[in-house]
Amino acid sequence: MNIFHTLFKTSIGKKIVMAVTGFILIGFIVGHLVGNLQIFSHPDKINEYAHFLQSLGPALWLVRAFLLLTVVLHIGVAIALVLENKAARPQGYAGQKTLKASYASRTMRYSGVIVLAFIIYHILHFTVRITHGSEAYPQTLLHGEVVADVHSMMVLGFQKPLVSVFYLISVGLLSWHISHGLASMFQSLGLRSRAWSSALQKLSVVFAVVYFLGNAAIVVAPLSGMVKVQNPALLTSAGQPCSTDCQVCETRVAKN
Amino acid sequence: MNVTLRVWRQKNAETEGRFEEYEAKDLNPNMSFLEMMDVVNEDLTDKGEEPIAFAHDCREGICGTCSCMIDGKPHGPEHGVATCQTYMRSFNDGDKITVEPFRAKAFPIVKDLVSDRAAFDEIMQAGGFVSIRTGAAPDANSIPVPKEAADLAMDAAACIGCGACVAACKNASAMLFVSAKAGQLNTLPQGQPEKDKRVLNMVATMDEAGFGNCTNQYECSAACPKLISEEFIAKFNRDFTAASVRSWFAAKAL
Ligand code: HEM
Ligand code: FES
Numbered sequence: 001m002n003i004f005h006t007l008f009k010t011s012i013g014k015k016i017v018m019a020v021t022g023f024i025l026i027g028f029i030v031g032h033l034v035g036n037l038q039i040f041s042h043p044d045k046i047n048e049y050a051h052f053l054q055s056l057g058p059a060l061w062l063v064r065a066f067l068l069l070t071v072v073l074h075i076g077v078a079i080a081l082v083l084e085n086k087a088a089r090p091q092g093y094a095g096q097k098t099l100k101a102s103y104a105s106r107t108m109r110y111s112g113v114i115v116l117a118f119i120i121y122h123i124l125h126f127t128v129r130i131t132h133g134s135e136a137y138p139q140t141l142l143h144g145e146v147v148a149d150v151h152s153m154m155v156l157g158f159q160k161p162l163v164s165v166f167y168l169i170s171v172g173l174l175s176w177h178i179s180h181g182l183a184s185m186f187q188s189l190g191l192r193s194r195a196w197s198s199a200l201q202k203l204s205v206v207f208a209v210v211y212f213l214g215n216a217a218i219v220v221a222p223l224s225g226m227v228k229v230q231n232p233a234l235l236t237s238a239g240q241p242c243s244t245d246c247q248v249c250e251t252r253v254a255k256n
Numbered sequence: 257m258n259v260t261l262r263v264w265r266q267k268n269a270e271t272e273g274r275f276e277e278y279e280a281k282d283l284n285p286n287m288s289f290l291e292m293m294d295v296v297n298e299d300l301t302d303k304g305e306e307p308i309a310f311a312h313d314c315r316e317g318i319c320g321t322c323s324c325m326i327d328g329k330p331h332g333p334e335h336g337v338a339t340c341q342t343y344m345r346s347f348n349d350g351d352k353i354t355v356e357p358f359r360a361k362a363f364p365i366v367k368d369l370v371s372d373r374a375a376f377d378e379i380m381q382a383g384g385f386v387s388i389r390t391g392a393a394p395d396a397n398s399i400p401v402p403k404e405a406a407d408l409a410m411d412a413a414a415c416i417g418c419g420a421c422v423a424a425c426k427n428a429s430a431m432l433f434v435s436a437k438a439g440q441l442n443t444l445p446q447g448q449p450e451k452d453k454r455v456l457n458m459v460a461t462m463d464e465a466g467f468g469n470c471t472n473q474y475e476c477s478a479a480c481p482k483l484i485s486e487e488f489i490a491k492f493n494r495d496f497t498a499a500s501v502r503s504w505f506a507a508k509a510l
Contacts, residue, residue, distance in 0.1 A: 006500040010459055011429075011469045012493055013500070081469050085427035088361050088468030094264075094275065094354055097328035099424065101473035106426070108471070184472040187486070190494025194487045 011084075012188075014077050019188035021074035022181050028067060029174070033214050036154075039221065043151035043230045047142050050150040075116065082109050104180040111177040118170035125157065132157070140231050152231040158222035171215040179208035257283050257349040261296065263308055264356045269364050275354075278308075285345040289332060290315060290322065292344055309368040315340040317481065320416030323423070324369050325356040330420035330479045338418065338481040358419050360428035361466040373419045375465040376433060380417075382461035383454035384437045386446045405443045412440035414482040424479030427468030432476035434462050435492035436484045442495055452499035459496055 007013040038046040053060060098106070125131045136156050140149035158164045182204035186192040192200055221227040229235065258281045266273030280296050287295070290312050297307035313321035322339040326332035332342040347353060355369060363371040413436075421432035438458055441447030447454070470489060477486045 003500075003504050006504070009463075010496075010500075011431075011463050011467075012459055012496045014469060015493070016497060081471070085429075085468040085471070088428035088466060089359055090361055091359055093325055093328060093356055093359060094262075095328045096325070096426075099329065099475050099478035101426065101475050105471065105473045180472075187472045187490050188470075188493060190490045190492075190497060192487075192490045194485060197487075 008077070014081055015188040017073055017077045018081070019185040021070045021077075022178075022185050024067075024070045025074060026178060026182065026185075028070075029178075029211070033211065033218075036218050037214060039151060039154055039218055039227060043140070043149070044142060046151050046154075047140060047147055047149060051142060051145075051147045054148075071119070075112070078109065078112060102180055104176050105184070108177060108180060111173040115170060115174045115177060118166070118174075121166070122170075125163075126153065129153075138231055138234055140233070149231050149234075152229045152234055154218070155222040155227055155229050158219050161223065164219050164223045167219045168216060171219075172212055175208040175212035175215075178211065179205050182207055257285055257344060257347075259283065259292075259344070259347060259350070260352045262352060262354045263369070265308070265368055266357075266365055268367055273365070273368075283344050285343065287344050288315065288340055289324075289326070289342045289344065290340050309366075309370050311370045312340060317341040318416060320418035323358045323371065323373075323418060323420070325354075325358060325423055327354055330358065330423040331418075331481050335478075336481060336483045338416070341481075358423035360419075360422050360468075362428065362430070363419060363422060371419075373417075375467070376417050376419065376430070378465060379430070379434055379458055379461045380437060383450070383458040384441070386441055386444075386450060388446065399445050401445060405445075409440045409443045412436040412443070412484065412488055415440075415480075415484050416482055418481060420479045420481060421476035421484075422467065424475040425468065425470075426473060426475060427471055429470045429476070430462050430465070430467040431470040431489045431492065432480065432484055432486065434458050435488040438495065439488040439491050442491070451495065452502055455492070455495045455499045456503065 005013075007017050035049055036046075038049055056063075104111070121131070129137045136153065138149040138152045138156075139146050140152070141147075158167070183192070183197075183200050186200055258279065261278045261280055262275050263278060264273050265276045278296050278300075280292055283292055283295070290310070293308060293310055300307045311321050311323050313319045315322070317338040317340060320338075322331075324331070324339050326339065326342070331337060331339045333346050334342055357363075357365050357369045357371045358373075359365075359371070362375040363373055365371050415433060415436040417433060417437075419433070422428050422430050425431075438455055441454065442451050472486075472489075474486045476489075477484060
């Protein structure tokens with residue numbers, strides 16, 4: 001047998017593809033969350049981080065290509081599995097009880113599809129940057145260099161309630177997806193045993209909840225006004241003081 | 257006690273089936289479910305109607321012949337009990353009980369409540385055995401078997417091959433059955449020489465038969481009359497991965 005036959009033609013092979021691609025995607029979303037939590041730090045922090053990623057050039061495209069391949073495999077094999085599983089019972093039961101399967105496990109295909117729609121919107125929103133007008137994508141000075149002001153872009157983005165709600169729902173569904181997916185992955189790879197299956201299930205749910213809260217914080221902070229736009233140019237053009245002790249511009253207000 | 261049965265009637269694999277209702281009256285609560293079916297069938301025969309076909313043999317929970325999806329669960333309402341060992345006291349007087357055959361593409365319906373589970377036999381022929389020389393019985397303990405391995409193999413060997421796992425699985429996957437049958441032999445020293453071949457052949461045969469893929473929801477073990485653990489599926493996944501990786505690098509036959 002060769003590797004392609006094993007991975008794409010056998011039932012267990014397809015599950016291995018799901019588990020490995022799922023594992024890579026979970027690794028990515030964790031890194032992505034940690035990077036984005038820098039929104040709570042000084043704007044320079046996340047802008048510098050974003051600028052660093054952009055400056056990787058070919059390496060960045062290599063990573064992107066790898067992630068794209070991962071997503072395509074995850075979805076492609078998921079579609080194959082769903083179709084095969086439908087075909088495996090052409091005539092359904094009049095009423096079938098669910099004995100123990102979790103709700104998340106029974107809705108993987110739906111949570112997955114909505115997450116896919118979200119991923120596409122999210123990339124258009126923050127990577128390609130075309131969902132909103134140019135005022136949504138400001139620039140700033142970083143160490144004397146003009147760079148994208150990712151901090152303000154995120155804050156401006158999440159100040160729109162409709163956008164925020166869509167992000168919250170999508171990230172909620174992604175968390176829902178991994179609350180089953182994480183534990184399931186271990187079973188598919190044969191790394192789940194009776195001794196720790198119950199701990200594994202609980203850890204997966206805890207992981208999913210923590211992941212959701214981390215993302216929700218990023219969305220809610222700008223929406224609630226806790227994290228504000230700090231780009232001086234944007235603030236002055238909006239008629240707001242950029243800082244309380246500014247000596248330069250006319251919109252200066254006194255510290256009180 | 258009295259119950260109403262809503263039973264799937266289907267003449268053969270070619271014809272369409274439908275539900276028919278039957279009254280089962282004056283039952284003794286300590287009758288088994290199958291004895292209740294016998295009584296209903298006697299009535300039907302007396303009336304000159306075709307009795308309901310259902311599969312059964314040992315009626316003591318060890319052969320795996322009885323089946324039936326009873327109120328949406330294979331083998332009825334009890335946990336870890338086969339249909340033949342399910343008693344009418346598990347139901348309430350006046351209940352309406354829906355009885356269907358096990359449904360899967362790989363288990364075509366033969367008649368009424370009987371589905372053809374020969375796909376399981378094919379999987380067993382593909383690898384559910386060890387090749388040994390026959391002859392005089394070997395000396396006791398000539399092959400040392402670790403206690404843990406023996407216990408685990410016994411757990412797997414409890415599988416009676418009834419197909420409830422397939423019936424209960426949302427995807428009609430046979431993974432619990434196949435993993436128990438392979439796991440039983442793969443844990444024992446006698447099963448080692450043919451382990452990789454067994455796993456690969458059993459998976460190929462299972463896939464060809466048209467069973468679905470496991471989505472790790474464990475409906476199978478929850479419905480299993482012998483409570484086989486889904487841990488065997490994890491072990492089977494592991495054995496399959498190892499066997500596949502070895503097969504990628506295996507030297508070609510001369
Ligand atoms: C960042 C995004 C995603 C992550 C982190 C992720 C993660 C996972 C993980 C870990 C699994 C479990 C694999 C296993 O059972 O072994 C899984 C399963 C699944 N995923 Fe995703 N996934 C993502 C996106 C998607 C998308 C976009 C879709 C569909 C369009 C999708 C559809 C599915 C389906 C249907 C399953 C169930 C497969 C099965 O159990 O047979 N996922 N996912
Ligand atoms: S008839 Fe033998 S197990 Fe039920």
